[in-house]
Amino acid sequence: MKSASNKPIIGISMCLLGTNVRHDGGNCANSFANKSLSEFFEWHPVCPEVGSGMSTPRPAMRLVQTESGIRLRESQSGKDRTEQLTTYCASLVQKLSTLPLQGFILKSKSPSCGLKRVMVYGEKGNKVAARNGLFTEALQQALPFLPIEEDGRLNDVTLREHFVERVYAYGRWTAFRANKPQPKHLVQFQQRHKMQLYAHDPRLAQKLGRLAGNHGESSFEDVLKNYEATFFECLSNPTKHGRHANVLHHLMGFLKNTLDSGDKQELLEQIEAYRLRHTPLAVPLMLLNHHLRRHPHPWVGSQTYLEPYPGALRHGQILVG
Numbered sequence: 588m589k590s591a592s593n594k595p596i597i598g599i600s601m602c603l604l605g606t607n608v609r610h611d612g613g614n615c616a617n618s619f620a621n622k623s624l625s626e627f628f629e630w631h632p633v634c635p636e637v638g639s640g641m642s643t644p645r646p647a648m649r650l651v652q653t654e655s656g657i658r659l660r661e662s663q664s665g666k667d668r669t670e671q672l673t674t675y676c677a678s679l680v681q682k683l684s685t686l687p688l689q690g691f692i693l694k695s696k697s698p699s700c701g702l703k704r705v706m707v708y709g710e711k712g713n714k715v716a717a718r719n720g721l722f723t724e725a726l727q728q729a730l731p732f733l734p735i736e737e738d739g740r741l742n743d744v745t746l747r748e749h750f751v752e753r754v755y756a757y758g759r760w761t762a763f764r765a766n767k768p769q770p771k772h773l774v775q776f777q778q779r780h781k782m783q784l785y786a787h788d789p790r791l792a793q794k795l796g797r798l799a800g801n802h803g804e805s806s807f808e809d810v811l812k813n814y815e816a817t818f819f820e821c822l823s824n825p826t827k828h829g830r831h832a833n834v835l836h837h838l839m840g841f842l843k844n845t846l847d848s849g850d851k852q853e854l855l856e857q858i859e860a861y862r863l864r865h866t867p868l869a870v871p872l873m874l875l876n877h878h879l880r881r882h883p884h885p886w887v888g889s890q891t892y893l894e895p896y897p898g899a900l901r902h903g904q905i906l907v908g
Contacts, residue, residue, distance in 0.1 A: 594629040595686055595758055598726075600694035602636040603738050608634040612644035615694060616847065617738045619747070627900060628754075630643055631686065635699045635722040639675035643666070650698050650707045652715050657707065659698055659721060669721075672699060676725045684729050687761065692756040693723055695737040702737040732819040745825070748906045753822050753897040755779075760818065770807055773799045773814065782892035784821050786834045791821035832862040838887050845882040853880070869901055 591604065601608050605616035620630075646661040648668060659669045676699075676851040702719040709715045719727065727735065734753035739845060741747045763776055777799035798814045800835035805813075835858045839851075846854070858869040879888055886892075900906050 592629055594627060595689040595754055596631055597624075597628040597754065598631045598633060598683060598691040599691065600635070600697070600700045600761040601632040602694055604630060604632050606632065606634070608637045609641050610636070610643075610645050611645050612839045615738065617692075617741070618742055619739070620677070620692060621768070627896050627897065628690075631680060631683075631688065633722075634678050635672060635679060635684075639672050639680060641671070648698050650708050650711055650718070650721075650859045651707060657718070657721075660883075671723055673725070674737075676722045679722070680725045680729045683726070688733060689758045689761070690728070690734040690750065691726065693720075693737045693740065699723075702735060704737075723763045732815065744906065749825060751900060751906060753819075755820055756891070757784075757819075759891070760815065764811070764815075768811075770802065775812075778886070779889050780818075782838060782890045783895055784818075785837075786830050786892060788824045789822045789830065790822070791817055792899060795821065806876050828862050828864060831868055832858050834892060835861075835873060835875065838875060838890070838892075841884050841887045842878055842882055846878060848880060 592670055599620065600615075603617040603620055605614050605621065607614050609615065610864070627822065636645070636648075646666075647660055650661050651658045651660050657669075658667055659672055660667050667735055667864050669846045677852050693702050696705055697720050698705055698775055699720045702723055703719060703722045707716040718724075723735070734750055736746065736750040736759055741750065757778075763772070766772075768776070777795055778858075781792065781796070784795060795814060795817055798810060798817065802810050839858070840845075841881040843851070857866065859872055860866040861868055861871050874877055874904060876893060879893075
């Protein structure tokens with residue numbers, strides 16, 4: 588599902604777009620989101636703290652571990668803001684669940700929006716743990732498969748590409764589900780994604796193939812739920828150079844009777860150069876796609892692996908820095 592502009596709708600912490608909603612009255616404008624991704628994504632900005640009625644500026648807050656659980660308190664005064672924020676977050680997440688979101692970018696280390704690395708303090712002020720912010724926790728409970736990333740991690744080229752790949756995969760899955768699929772359609776969906784899944788986790792890719800093709804006595808709805816959970820578990824695993832090389836060799840095998848010896852050798856050399864980390868993945872991929880335009884192959888050409896997201900994101904150097 589996409590917006591009226593046909594762009595994926597991505598939730599984002601409002602401060603990352605340059606809006607002055609931070610506790611100190613400022614913002615944390617993220618240049619990658621504002622300058623690069625805005626061409627491809629439509630933003631749905633939120634600020635749980637301001638949305639819950641807190642002022643800007645406002646006292647700094649932190650998460651505190653107490654006998655009754657995690658509490659949100661003002662750092663200096665100790666004033667408890669837990670109910671105010673969690674009540675609003677429950678309402679906000681309910682509304683977000685009705686939108687065709689395909690991902691979310693969150694402000695790192697925020698007690699409301701942080702992902703996994705938000706410091707939790709003891710009653711005496713000592714650091715005792717790290718966890719999700721309160722809004723992030725509610726969001727993940729409501730939308731467990733939604734691709735989520737935080738701003739700081741998007742500075743890493745590999746992590747940003749992984750996030751964008753999952754955003755578009757999530758969009759394909761939600762569109763698939765919205766069309767009331769039959770068993771044969773799940774087989775087709777699995778076949779299109781087969782090589783992309785193998786690049787992430789061959790074991791889970793094989794499991795997904797079995798789920799799509801052998802339903803046993805399970806209802807189809809149960810099969811879909813099981814497939815969905817496994818699909819996103821598979822895609823959450825980072826790809827590896829060796830796995831990409833294996834997939835590229837497999838796809839090249841379908842062209843063995845159409846490529847001449849020189850073309851084969853060139854492609855093999857580029858795949859090996861990628862495996863050895865001497866060249867980016869885009870190089871053997873572009874060469875393989877070039878040969879597929881000259882020698883089309885229906886099954887290979889249908890693979891999402893060849894273009895898991897719009898090519899302009901890669902060719903425009905947006906995901907590679």
